[in-house]
Amino acid sequence: xxxxxxxxxxxxxxxxxxxxxxxxxxxxxxxxxxxxxxxxxxxxxxxxxxxxxxxxxxxxxxxxxxxxxxxxxxxxxxxxxxxxxxxxxxxxxxxxxxxxxxxxxxxxxxxxxxxxxxxxxxxxxxxxxxxxxxxxxxxxxxxxxxxxxxxxxxxxxxxxxxxxxxxxxxxxxxxxxxxxxxxxxxxxxxxxxxxxxxxxxxxxxxxxxxxxxxxxxxxxxxxxxxxxxxxxxxxxxxxxxxxxxxxxxxxxxxxxxxxxxxxxxxxxxxxxxxxxxxxxxxxxxxxxxxxxxxxxxxxxxxxxxxxxxxxxxxxxxxxxxxxxxxxxxxxxxxxxxxxxxxxxxxxxxxxxxxxxxxxxxxxxxxxxxxxxxxxxxxxxxxxxxxxxxxxxxxxxxxxxxxxxxxxxxxxxxxxxxxxx
Amino acid sequence: xxxxxxxxxxxxxxxxxxxxxxxxxxxxxxxxxxxxxxxxxxxxxxxxxxxxxxxxxxxxxxxxxxxxxxxxxxxxxxxxxxxxxxxxxxxxxxxxxxxxxxxxxxxxxxxxxxxxxxxxxxxxxxxxxxxxxxxxxxxxxxxxxxxxxxxxxxxxxxxxxxxxxxxxxxxxxxxxxxxxxxxxxxxxxxxxxxxxxxxxxxxxxxxxxxxxxxxxxxxxxxxxxxxxxxxxxxxxxxxxxxxxxxxxxxxxx
Numbered sequence: 001x002x003x004x005x006x007x008x009x010x011x012x013x014x015x016x017x018x019x020x021x022x023x024x025x026x027x028x029x030x031x032x033x034x035x036x037x038x039x040x041x042x043x044x045x046x047x048x049x050x051x052x053x054x055x056x057x058x059x060x061x062x063x064x065x066x067x068x069x070x071x072x073x074x075x076x077x078x079x080x081x082x083x084x085x086x087x088x089x090x091x092x093x094x095x096x097x098x099x100x101x102x103x104x105x106x107x108x109x110x111x112x113x114x115x116x117x118x119x120x121x122x123x124x125x126x127x128x129x130x131x132x133x134x135x136x137x138x139x140x141x142x143x144x145x146x147x148x149x150x151x152x153x154x155x156x157x158x159x160x161x162x163x164x165x166x167x168x169x170x171x172x173x174x175x176x177x178x179x180x181x182x183x184x185x186x187x188x189x190x191x192x193x194x195x196x197x198x199x200x201x202x203x204x205x206x207x208x209x210x211x212x213x214x215x216x217x218x219x220x221x222x223x224x225x226x227x228x229x230x231x232x233x234x235x236x237x238x239x240x241x242x243x244x245x246x247x248x249x250x251x252x253x254x255x256x257x258x259x260x261x262x263x264x265x266x267x268x269x270x271x272x273x274x275x276x277x278x279x280x281x282x283x284x285x286x287x288x289x290x291x292x293x294x295x296x297x298x299x300x301x302x303x304x305x306x307x308x309x310x311x312x313x314x315x316x317x318x319x320x321x322x323x324x325x326x327x328x329x330x331x332x333x334x335x336x337x338x339x340x341x342x343x344x345x346x347x348x349x350x351x352x353x354x355x356x357x358x359x360x361x362x363x364x365x366x367x368x369x370x371x372x373x374x375x376x377x378x379x380x381x382x383x384x385x386x387x388x389x390x391x392x393x394x395x396x397x398x399x400x401x402x403x404x405x406x407x408x409x410x411x412x413x414x415x416x417x418x419x420x
Numbered sequence: 421x422x423x424x425x426x427x428x429x430x431x432x433x434x435x436x437x438x439x440x441x442x443x444x445x446x447x448x449x450x451x452x453x454x455x456x457x458x459x460x461x462x463x464x465x466x467x468x469x470x471x472x473x474x475x476x477x478x479x480x481x482x483x484x485x486x487x488x489x490x491x492x493x494x495x496x497x498x499x500x501x502x503x504x505x506x507x508x509x510x511x512x513x514x515x516x517x518x519x520x521x522x523x524x525x526x527x528x529x530x531x532x533x534x535x536x537x538x539x540x541x542x543x544x545x546x547x548x549x550x551x552x553x554x555x556x557x558x559x560x561x562x563x564x565x566x567x568x569x570x571x572x573x574x575x576x577x578x579x580x581x582x583x584x585x586x587x588x589x590x591x592x593x594x595x596x597x598x599x600x601x602x603x604x605x606x607x608x609x610x611x612x613x614x615x616x617x618x619x620x621x622x623x624x625x626x627x628x629x630x631x632x633x634x635x636x637x638x639x640x641x642x643x644x645x646x647x648x649x650x651x652x653x654x655x656x657x658x659x660x661x662x663x664x665x666x667x668x669x670x671x672x673x
């Protein structure tokens with residue numbers, strides 16, 4: 001083979017490699033786009049809820065309240081009859097069967113919403129205001145276009161009559177879509193139109209904070225010791241191998257460990273962010289130690305020597321020079337570790353965070369949900385409304401992860417100093 | 421005859437199983453420049469790193485024999501390595517300023533040794549050190565800029581100023597000009613000439629010309645052994661050893 005042929009062959013090899021590279025990147029991007037498109041198309045409607053405009057008349061004959069009633073008086077009053085009375089006015093029903101069907105179009109929260117409006121303004125006796133009452137899950141899905149109304153009547157939960165009423169609402173323009181505040185403020189619920197990620201958000205937040213408080217100091221001190229002070233011998237090597245192994249242990253194993261040690265032996269409260277945080281910290285520790293050690297290792301030895309040469313002790317050279325230089329890498333490693341912990345589901349299922357928790361936890365030792373487990377729970381639910389909720393929760397979770405990773409990259413680029 | 425500042429006696433150094441220095445006996449005179457020459461890997465750097473016990477950080481390094489400074493064994497248990505390094509400063513092959521401001525680079529040493537309690541005292545130390553290192557005029561208006569923003573030659577003078585800042589007695593220089601251009605090198609050499617009136621200086625160099633220009637005494641190392649040592653003039657004009665002769669005339673190395 002002569003020289004020019006060989007040159008050509010080298011160029012061809014390079015082009016081939018370039019093509020393979022571009023092809024793999026393109027395929028990867030396509031997968032990500034499909035994933036995102038799928039989640040968005042299913043989930044974005046969850047940020048809206050369907051509401052029905054109702055002219056509510058606070059009839060003094062149905063509630064025994066006066067203008068200026070105290071909070072306690074209002075709380076103690078039963079608004080049920082008033083609610084029924086007002087909801088029935090939205091459609092001229094012909095008989096009681098039809099009235100029942102009409103009432104099923106409203107969420108069970110209607111009574112509370114009517115009561116709440118009176119709590120905000122206690123001068124409404126014998127007056128009328130227009131309220132937007134949350135619609136039931138079926139109507140919500142129907143209005144969002146997710147409901148198959150073409151099915152024969154015996155195969156769907158909405159009756160023909162209800163469809164007729166719905167069309168009447170649409171015609172009279174009293175049905176509407178609003179921002180779904182319940183999705184962010186409510187805890188879990190059996191009614192999809194009322195279910196929210198409020199509890200899961202708070203639970204995940206507490207878990208991550210506890211995870212950070214435990215894992216960060218331990219991981220940083222351990223990596224500084226191992227990297228800078230530990231003698232290089234068999235024991236150190238053994239520890240290093242084990243840290244790498246632990247980082248690869250499936251997370252469910254940590255869940256089993258927590259189940260045995262934290263719940264069965266130490267009797268810590270089940271399904272709580274406290275236990276979740278400790279479990280996630282155990283799991284995250286090796287995953288933080290590894291990048292921490294890498295960033296310490298990346299500080300050039302010349303910096304250490306420079307410090308030692310002017311008479312700094314080992315401790316001073318490490319804490320005055322090496323650690324500050326390694327800090328951006330350490331922080332970004334920690335944040336990425338926490339982001340992994342935030343998305344972790346399996347160990348939380350084992351420590352009982354799959355429990356159905358309606359209340360939003362006020363302390364880390366209250367039973368709670370967490371974002372990824374909420375996704376898991378809702379994905380198993382039969383109701384149509386939970387499909388969009390599942391995707392919307394994934395969107396929230398993903399946006400947190402993206403935000404955390406962005407912060408990690410930003411910290412690293414902003415504070416990383418150049419040393420030569 | 422000048423007073424002997426540092427005396428190495430029967431010095432053997434091992435890195436694990438490998439012996440790096442064999443029975444080195446060398447005397448360094450006070451307020452004089454001693455140049456150490458020899459091919460790469462001959463043990464010059466190992467030798468000067470023994471003087472401020474920089475080899476301590478290498479776990480597998482083992483030292484036998486003794487190095488005395490002013491008559492005291494520096495490897496003795498009663499000697500604190502931090503105090504030793506306060507007395508024996510070091511400048512490295514590659515300039516290694518801390519990634520901090522010029523001011524902080526110089527003031528760091530005095531601060532950790534408790535010199536310069538007030539801001540004024542520190543300012544004075546910084547100014548004096550930079551002046552002694554012939555860098556003051558170039559940086560006096562930008563003391564808060566990072567030390568790493570200086571040119572290579574300036575960075576090396578900054579490192580020399582950093583070594584001076586703790587007021588040492590000995591300054592070790594490990595090929596301080598190998599990463600610098602000829603002009604920066606000339607400046608450093610000039611500086612060394614001035615510094616020798618105050619400090620005892622040991623310089624490792626690969627440049628024969630530099631050894632001739634700056635040193636009064638020269639030691640030639642080969643394969644971990646000190647082959648010959650003597651007045652610089654004599655070593656370069658009329659060496660006793662055939663190997664020295666071959667090395668300085670460029671026949672091997």
